[in-house]
Structures are given as structure tokens and as C-alpha cells.
Amino acid sequence: MADVSTGPLDGLRVIDLTRVLSGPFCTMILGDLGAEVIKIEPPKGDPVRAQGTMTQGHSGYFAGFNRNKRSVVLDLYSEDGRAVLRRLLADADILVENFRPGTLDKMGFGEAALSQLNPRLIVGSINGYGSTGPYVDRPAFDFIAQAMSGFMGVNGDPNGPPMRAAAPVSDLVAGIYAALGIVAAVVGRERSGKGQTVEVAMVNGLISLLAYLSSEYFATDRVPERTGNDHPLVYPYGLFTCSDGQIAVANSHDQILRRFLDTLDLGWVMTDPRYDSNEKRMKAREELREMINARMAGQSQDHWLEILNSAGVPCGVVQDLDQVFNDPQVAAQRMVIDVPFQDGPTVKVPGFPIKLGATPCRIHRPVPRLGGETRAVLSEFGLSESDITSLLHRKIISD
């Protein structure tokens, strides 16, 4: 593993004050793309280091969000610690933080102070609700952002409760958006010579994903109903039952539906006066579901996946994680990779979703040991050996 990156963001220095999930995901992506990410941790470290099942004393959960980073332990409660941070920021390109709004300002790193310290600095902030508005002081959490954004209310069966997504989508979508805003600000800086602030709120990120659910609300003033795994507007669509389990089928328009029904020898449905429009089919959902399941029941999932996909009908299995991570396609796409801990074991983490042709994302730094590069980083930023020794002695930094 070389210490030198050749990714598109090579040469950009990120000072990363984030912890837990949204922020570390943002900075990990910047690192995957080649940036040098310096993770500033409090003496006890990012709490995620202690979360999840341990492998030889190391958290795989932490690995999944912190590859391609260097760790520096710095006590920001001390004035001398903040002086060190100022020194780092003066020579950095990007600062990322996910404190509650106002916290950075209270620490002495408000917008004006940062701009004076380093006018080229891009300051990325991720929070729950944004830094203006009546909820600015509310604590945020993924589950709550799913609830407040409307994302959760539209999920679930019509007769059941609203259903959260198990994956922390509001954290992670905010993290990706923040990375995008930051990189866009880097492009803008080429012209303006100046940095700027970039803020993403978890709730806002999920609102932006509501797609036709929001556009239908705006157009009709009606709240969309929950439709479970069925499509709100077309049928047949959803889960159907084969001999050995269900498959998901997305007959998103008539042309695909015709292929689907033809493959099942049910082509006549499309012209039968009982079912010859989508409206009629929506009303006859239960009848059609039974008819389709009766055909499908005679063959396996694999059989139907093979012939339906070949016929151009989007379909698949609801894979569990064992199936996903043993799927030959997922292997071909290298969506599981090995990553070493600095001074620790190598574990599996999800691969890189952004595939660049010339300068692919890669592991150029291990998952950092807490404070594993405190000395190296501070030395690179110009602190002398005696400064570093003094800071260590006074427990303002540790390694």
C-alpha cells in the first residue's frame, strides 16, 4: 500500500472533525477519491471505534467508514489544542464537521474566523435540520430524519405502520451530498480563488429523494398512500411466488408487461376486456396476482429470473446479505474489498460505488489506529519535534 494517492482529488488536504456516520462517510468518499483525510479525534476516539462486533479487537463498523484516513488525536477542549487545529486549517483545503449548528463557532472557528485564517478553505457541515429555522437546536438522528422528512411515512404496507429503512439513509445521503458540494466548491475555487461554506441537512437530503411522491403531492394536494411493495400506479408489479421463493418483477409500462405476460403464457390478459387497461388491472389486483402466482409456482426463482431477464423484464430476488455478498455480479464489480487496520487485522468492507476509468478509487491508507499519525501529520504541518514532545507531555495530543 503506497502512501501516495493518484485519485482525482490527489493533493487536497481534508481536516476531518466529524464523528459517527454522516461526516465520516463524506470524508471517506473524499479519501477514496484520492484526498488526504486527516481525522482529528478526541483522546477517546470516534465512538464508532467501540461499536459493532469486534475482529481481533477492531470494529468492522468503524472500518466501513474510515478507510483512507490518517488519525490525529487532538484535545480541542484546550486552547493549545485549538491552536494546533488553527495551524492545520491554515494549510488545508477542506474542513468537514458534523457538530450541531453553532458548535464550531463556539469553539472559535466560526465562518469569519476561518475565512480570515485561510480564505481558500472550503468548510463542509452536515447536520440534521440545517443551520437556520425553528428546529436548529434540535438533536438529530437518522431515524428521526427519516420520520420528519416524509421518507418513512410513504414506506410500508397500506394497512401497516409507516416503516423506516434499516440502512441509515439520511446520514449517508447527506454524506454523499456534502462530498459533492465540497468537490463542486473545489471546482469553483479554481476560478474565484476563494473557499466557501457547504451545508447539507439530513432531512433536506431525504426530501430531495421523494421524486414522484412529492410531485404528485404538489400537483394534487393529496398525500400519497402507502402501497407496500406494489407500485402505486401500475399492476401487475411487485413480488410473485415461485416454487422456492418470491421474485420481484417491475413491469413499469405496457411494453414490459406484455413481455412478462407472454413469457408466462398469459399474453391474452392484455386484450381480455376484463384486464385490457391498467385501470382495470389495478382494480383486479388480487385476481391477477393469483393467476400469475399459479403460473410461477411451477418453476424455481432461477428459472424465472433467467427467462424473464432474457425477455427484457426487470426482475430479481430479494437477496439477503449472504446472497448479496456471494453474488457473482457483486464479486465482478468488486463491491466487497479487503482493508487493513493500521497495526491490526484485515477485514472486509463494501467496495467503491464510483468507478473511475483512469484513476480508480483504491485503498491508499489503512483504517487508522487512534492517533496513529499524530506525530507524522503535525511534523508535516511544520511543528517542531520539541513542540510535538511538549504537546504530548501535556496530553493535548497523543499517539
Place this chain on the structure above:
Amino acid sequence: MADVSTGPLDGLRVIDLTRVLSGPFCTMILGDLGAEVIKIEPPKGDPVRAQGTMTQGHSGYFAGFNRNKRSVVLDLYSEDGRAVLRRLLADADILVENFRPGTLDKMGFGEAALSQLNPRLIVGSINGYGSTGPYVDRPAFDFIAQAMSGFMGVNGDPNGPPMRAAAPVSDLVAGIYAALGIVAAVVGRERSGKGQTVEVAMVNGLISLLAYLSSEYFATDRVPERTGNDHPLVYPYGLFTCSDGQIAVANSHDQILRRFLDTLDLGWVMTDPRYDSNEKRMKAREELREMINARMAGQSQDHWLEILNSAGVPCGVVQDLDQVFNDPQVAAQRMVIDVPFQDGPTVKVPGFPIKLGATPCRIHRPVPRLGGETRAVLSEFGLSESDITSLLHRKIISD
């Protein structure tokens, strides 16, 4: 509305061959950030123009994915149409497409051809499974990507079926990742002078969001169970019932849980030998749920939101879209904005989730009329009036 953008991506020209959802979302974000997006449409237009409820003959669904773009109608089935596209690409910075893998190559715009035409061109591709591997020829669709990625299998009640998210998360997350990869490639190009390919697959995007679900699988080899709206590892957490409806509460660790229970006058729970560890509380879920609901039932959602948020307990309502889009916080964050159709009505669409301090995202182009800028764009790219007239006459372009 000025025609000139001042966003960070100002000056970048995007040729957009995408349709429907993932690609148009990607290019819309690039447009929101200031890029000039030229949407190339077939003579019948992007199918989404005809989808969803119409407002004065215009699709709000289309508006939600196509603000800040210019539309050019170009028949790419004709050789002369492809010659026009070559001309556009020669002078562009970015091409984005979401055809099935291999389609662009068959059209004569494979990687080698594009690189020869314009070595600085960045080529962004979004697809379902990626352009290598056994599923490369399978048709993709959001619902199927949710199923195949494992995202859907972890959602839902333990005793119910796996549950898709109603929002098309695989499309949209892929779109955001693609925008990020493209902008990162722009940064890389400053140094290398060369463009490159950027590919994002919908399934891969969702795999990257599995967070602790995947890390726990990797660490334990066990498939996580569905836990509905409960947290898999901590309790109390989830939905609780007030006098007028439920609220979501995220007691993610003991410190927050203590605040929650104290606020409910249930502080004794933390030290009661029956409940004094998270493990015991997980086993006593139903008992604790009843106890908490009994306290909450005496007061309204607003009451509990007010005092729990003030106490630092992350909580919120599962808002429906009517509540979301009338939420004062959503208004303060300008997450609903008006956007005009070119020669049409003004409709509401979700606002910008990326908040830039100096050069904010804004509407600099309306939602384009089909072919509304065919003439203007081709003229700007150097086609003569007589060329344009001839192309119009031969129905290779239209306006």
C-alpha cells in the same frame, strides 16, 4: 431569470443523453450547481414528460428532475443526427448517459471514439448492475436494484415481508454518486488535462449504504434480521404513542436514554435490576413499551416533542407529505421552491439540498420545453442557419 449561472460549475458544458430518473437527477444536480446542461431528447421527448398528474398540460414529475436544463431534440437513429452529437461532444466537458451498458458503443460513441473526438471529455454512465459481470445485460429498475442489493431484504417487520422504500432510492443515490464522480473527474482533469469515464451502478450504490448491516454480516457471517422500526441493538427506541398519535424516539445510547426516561419520570428504570442493562431492556421490550406508552398517552405529540427535544432526546413525528411541505423548518430551509416551465406554468418542486454559502444553487434555467433551445444551442456550437434549417427540414432536429 438570468441565463447566466454563477454556480461553482459555471462554464462546464454537459451533454445529457439520459432519460427517466437516475440520469436526469444527476444532470439536474450538475445544473443546480451552475453547469450548462443540454438535454438531448428523441423526437417524442423524455417519457417522463408524459407521466404523473399534469398542471396545465405539464408534468410536475418531469419538472422535479429537469429544471436548469436546455432541451435539444435530436434523432440519434440517423447518421446526420449522430454527426450533430459529435459536434456537440467535441466542444463539451461532460457527457452523461444511462443507457444499458454497450448501447453507447453501438451508437458509435464508445470510449475510444469519444476519447479521440475530445480527450478532455468526462463520460458519466449510470446503469443497473455495472458494465462488467454476469448480469451486465439484465434490464434494471429501481425496485429490482432495491431487491438485489440487500437494501430491501433488511427493511420491514420481523414477521412481515421485506419492504421496498417507496422513494426510488437506487435511482437517485446512483444519480448523486455519478454527479460526485463527474465533478471529482473535473478536479482531476485540472491536473491531468484528460477526461475519463465515471460509472455508477444502482445496485452498487445501495450496497454502499448498508452500513452496520454489512459490517455485522462481515464480522459475524450472520444475516441481520428485520427489526421493523425498532433498533436491532438498543431498546427503548422506535415509535411510541401519545394522546394524538405516535412519535419516533431515537435513544441511541445510555446518556440519551437516561434523559428520555427522566423526562417521563421513569428514571428509576435505569437502575432497576430488571432493566439495568441494554440486554435486559431488549428482552423486556414489550413491558417497557407498555410502560412508556402509558406515560406518553397523557399528553400530545407537540408536548412531548417540545420537552424531549429540549432535553436533548432526538425525536420527531412521522410526517406525511402534507406536514412535511407545511413544516416551518422545511420552509426556512427553502426546501420547496417555484420553478417555471419554459412557455408554461410555474410549479412547486423540492429545493436544493446542497447549501453553498458564496455561490448558492439557484434556478438559472426553466424546465425546458421539448426542443425549446434546439436552434439556440446548435447555433452556439457553430452550426450555420442553413445547416439548422436543413436538419429541421429533414426532421433530424426539431424545435
